[in-house]
Amino acid sequence: VSAARTPLRRALAGIAIAGVLLGIVTFVMVASSEVPTAPLLEAFLTLLVGWSFIGTGLFAWDRRPSNLIGPLMVGVGFVWMLAEFKTSDIPLAASIGFAISSLSISFLIHLLLIFPTGKVRSRLDRFYIVYAYVAGGFVAGFPILFYNPATDPDCKHCVTSNPLLIHANLDLVHAIFTGLSAVSVPILVTLIVHLVRRARAADAEERRSQEPVWWAGLATILLFTAALLTNLGPESGNYDDVVWYLANFVIATVPFAFLLGLLRTRLSEADLVAEENVRLDAELQARLDELRESRARIVEAGYVARRKLERDLHDGAQQHLVGLALDLRLAREKLDDDPRAAAEMLDEASAELAKATEELRELARGIHPAILSDRGLEAAIESLAKRAPVPVEVDASLDHRLPEPVEAAAYFVVSEALTNVGRHAGAGRAEVEIRRSNGNLVVEIKDDGRGGADPAGSGLRGLADRVAALDGRLEVEDPAGGGTIVRADIPLSGNGAS
Amino acid sequence: MRVVVAEDSVLLREGVARLLQEAGHEVVGQAGDADDLMRKVRAHRPDLAVVDVRMPPTQTDEGLRAAKEIRGELPGVGVLVLSAYVEPAYAQELLAENAEGLGYLLKDRVSDVSAFADAVERVGTGGSALDPEVVSVLMGRARDDDPLEQLTPREREVLGLMAEGRSNAAIAEHLVVTDRAVEKHVTAIFGKLGLTASSVDHRRVLAVLRFLEA
Numbered sequence: 001v002s003a004a005r006t007p008l009r010r011a012l013a014g015i016a017i018a019g020v021l022l023g024i025v026t027f028v029m030v031a032s033s034e035v036p037t038a039p040l041l042e043a044f045l046t047l048l049v050g051w052s053f054i055g056t057g058l059f060a061w062d063r064r065p066s067n068l069i070g071p072l073m074v075g076v077g078f079v080w081m082l083a084e085f086k087t088s089d090i091p092l093a094a095s096i097g098f099a100i101s102s103l104s105i106s107f108l109i110h111l112l113l114i115f116p117t118g119k120v121r122s123r124l125d126r127f128y129i130v131y132a133y134v135a136g137g138f139v140a141g142f143p144i145l146f147y148n149p150a151t152d153p154d155c156k157h158c159v160t161s162n163p164l165l166i167h168a169n170l171d172l173v174h175a176i177f178t179g180l181s182a183v184s185v186p187i188l189v190t191l192i193v194h195l196v197r198r199a200r201a202a203d204a205e206e207r208r209s210q211e212p213v214w215w216a217g218l219a220t221i222l223l224f225t226a227a228l229l230t231n232l233g234p235e236s237g238n239y240d241d242v243v244w245y246l247a248n249f250v251i252a253t254v255p256f257a258f259l260l261g262l263l264r265t266r267l268s269e270a271d272l273v274a275e276e277n278v279r280l281d282a283e284l285q286a287r288l289d290e291l292r293e294s295r296a297r298i299v300e301a302g303y304v305a306r307r308k309l310e311r312d313l314h315d316g317a318q319q320h321l322v323g324l325a326l327d328l329r330l331a332r333e334k335l336d337d338d339p340r341a342a343a344e345m346l347d348e349a350s351a352e353l354a355k356a357t358e359e360l361r362e363l364a365r366g367i368h369p370a371i372l373s374d375r376g377l378e379a380a381i382e383s384l385a386k387r388a389p390v391p392v393e394v395d396a397s398l399d400h401r402l403p404e405p406v407e408a409a410a411y412f413v414v415s416e417a418l419t420n421v422g423r424h425a426g427a428g429r430a431e432v433e434i435r436r437s438n439g440n441l442v443v444e445i446k447d448d449g450r451g452g453a454d455p456a457g458s459g460l461r462g463l464a465d466r467v468a469a470l471d472g473r474l475e476v477e478d479p480a481g482g483g484t485i486v487r488a489d490i491p492l493s494g495n496g497a498s
Numbered sequence: 499m500r501v502v503v504a505e506d507s508v509l510l511r512e513g514v515a516r517l518l519q520e521a522g523h524e525v526v527g528q529a530g531d532a533d534d535l536m537r538k539v540r541a542h543r544p545d546l547a548v549v550d551v552r553m554p555p556t557q558t559d560e561g562l563r564a565a566k567e568i569r570g571e572l573p574g575v576g577v578l579v580l581s582a583y584v585e586p587a588y589a590q591e592l593l594a595e596n597a598e599g600l601g602y603l604l605k606d607r608v609s610d611v612s613a614f615a616d617a618v619e620r621v622g623t624g625g626s627a628l629d630p631e632v633v634s635v636l637m638g639r640a641r642d643d644d645p646l647e648q649l650t651p652r653e654r655e656v657l658g659l660m661a662e663g664r665s666n667a668a669i670a671e672h673l674v675v676t677d678r679a680v681e682k683h684v685t686a687i688f689g690k691l692g693l694t695a696s697s698v699d700h701r702r703v704l705a706v707l708r709f710l711e712a
Contacts, residue, residue: 350609353609354606354609357605358606361582361583361584361606364582365583370552370558370582370583371583371585371587371588374558375587379587382587383585383586383587386586386636386639387639388640389640391641391642429642
């Protein structure tokens with residue numbers, strides 16, 4: 001089961017595509033807006049931070065699927081880019097961006113507090129997290145309902161309208177921001193103290209994994225504080241723009257710090273179990289998908305085989321029998337006037353009949369050779385070897401009969417492989433080895449041909465399904481020395497053997 | 499010749515019986531399964547039993563097993579096994595140690611009246627019969643350094659006919675040549691293949707079969 005096909009991987013790929021698309025939209029929107037002082041720079045920085053978080057977040061998510069760190073990092077990336085919509089000159093986009101502009105800070109605080117286990121450690125932590133979301137998400141988003149850019153003297157290049165506006169009140173907006181900042185700064189200071197204390201209490205092991213995050217966390221908090229302070233203080237030139245740009249570069253490195261720290265963390269017992277569960281779930285799901293597909297193919301192969309059988313009977317034996325009936329009727333008519341001609345026709349009829357019986361015999365053999373059920377796998381393989389187009393050496397060491405489905409699957413693997421040897425391989429000889437190994441039946445067919453058998457070709461694909469239905473595996477190899485090796489490994493237990 | 503026929507398909511059994519009667523043989527008993535066959539063979543002590551490979555109760559290889567039992571118990575009774583399979587393994591199993599009074603023919607062969615009659619005659623008189631198709635699988639098998647390549651086409655033909663259990667006289671008749679010519683071919687074949695010649699036909703069959711099997 002290849003990890004690449006698990007449902008988790010598929011979901012992550014979908015998220016990655018969404019992230020790339022959002023990044024492109026954001027970049028175009030910001031770069032083409034007249035609101036920012038340096039649109040291209042801002043657009044670039046936004047993309048840098050957004051994609052850093054999404055990329056590293058997806059990686060972390062894949063590596064530690066049961067840990068919330070990865071999804072949160074991805075969330076930061078998305079919110080970060082969406083928030084940059086606030087610099088757009090499209091009113092609705094700007095309003096939405098404005099409303100969620102602080103949410104990425106909330107995600108970051110959440111990340112810092114649950115790092116590296118992904119779990120909330122104390123009630124105090126829980127308070128900080130709830131506060132971060134209430135303040136950053138809800139309270140910061142609230143003023144947009146009362147903000148009318150047209151009446152804001154600070155807003156020189158802003159959009160002219162706010163579709164989310166319900167009641168213009170610039171004072172209320174300023175009051176909320178000022179109040180929020182006034183409450184948040186002391187809380188943030190205590191958070192810093194809290195995190196510093198935790199860092200100092202950490203043992204060497206924890207230190208190792210948390211180190212990258214310390215300075216990342218510090219940078220984040222400094223950034224937030226700086227942003228708040230510039231909000232509190234009077235406007236003075238482009239000062240907060242410079243802070244903002246610098247902070248952007250810093251923050252783009254934060255997700256890498258998280259990722260590094262996360263990967264340095266040794267997993268606890270419980271985490272390992274959880275990881276294993278997630279992995280097993282994904283594997284199980286992939287296996288179920290595979291089974292569903294192979295079951296469908298087996299059913300389909302059954303139909304194909306029936307259609308082929310019908311055609312063979314119809315075009316072969318039946319045609320001969322019809323011809324035979326005709327010959328007999330003609331012979332009957334000739335019998336009195338021209339007994340010689342009648343005799344000739346009867347000879348023809350006999351020949352037709354012989355062909356029909358021969359075809360029926362071959363058909364029956366192809367469906368299920370009697371020798372397989374009567375004498376077992378070894379005898380049946382020996383018989384196949386005698387009819388093979390190239391010399392075949394059979395090395396079989398089975399001391400007794402195997403379960404019927406196993407024998408049949410093994411027989412048809414050898415039969416198909418030897419047919420291929422004759423048809424495509426250009427081989428001079430072949431070897432068939434049959435042995436029991438660790439409770440499995442191993443069947444190996446080697447030839448000295450030119451190799452290049454296509455495992456996805458319908459014959460081998462059908463065999464692989466047939467073997468897979470018994471929980472076995474079929475492999476096709478082109479070894480270095482040339483030729484082809486077809487190997488089937490079929491478990492005996494669970495397929496009728498005790 | 500007195501014959502017992504064992505075959506579970508009534509249609510085929512009656513057909514074979516009629517063929518045998520037309521060829522001048524006496525069908526002294528007909529059986530539908532292996533037990534019935536053994537009973538009738540023991541009761542009638544025929545010259546030949548014509549036996550289907552696949553019969554009730556298991557529909558697998560009753561015929562082969564009955565053949566061995568009959569040959570072991572009543573050496574005077576030849577057994578001609580009729581089979582639906584071109585399967586050298588069955589024939590070789592049947593003729594493993596001794597081909598005397600034993601034959602393996604495809605069921606299709608009954609429609610070739612003269613060939614069937616020949617085989618009946620041979621097996622009933624202590625000779626052997628092996629179906630030409632089985633012989634052709636054995637001879638046509640791909641091998642490394644195929645020893646049969648040393649043989650001329652005519653010699654190969656003669657080898658095949660020997661494997662079928664035919665006598666030199668029968669081979670000569672079949673190929674429309676003199677007995678002397680056949681003898682020369684046979685000597686050449688045995689020389690080239692390194693086989694020890696035997697004048698007894700069923701021993702010769704065994705030797706040829708063992709050679710082809712190797």
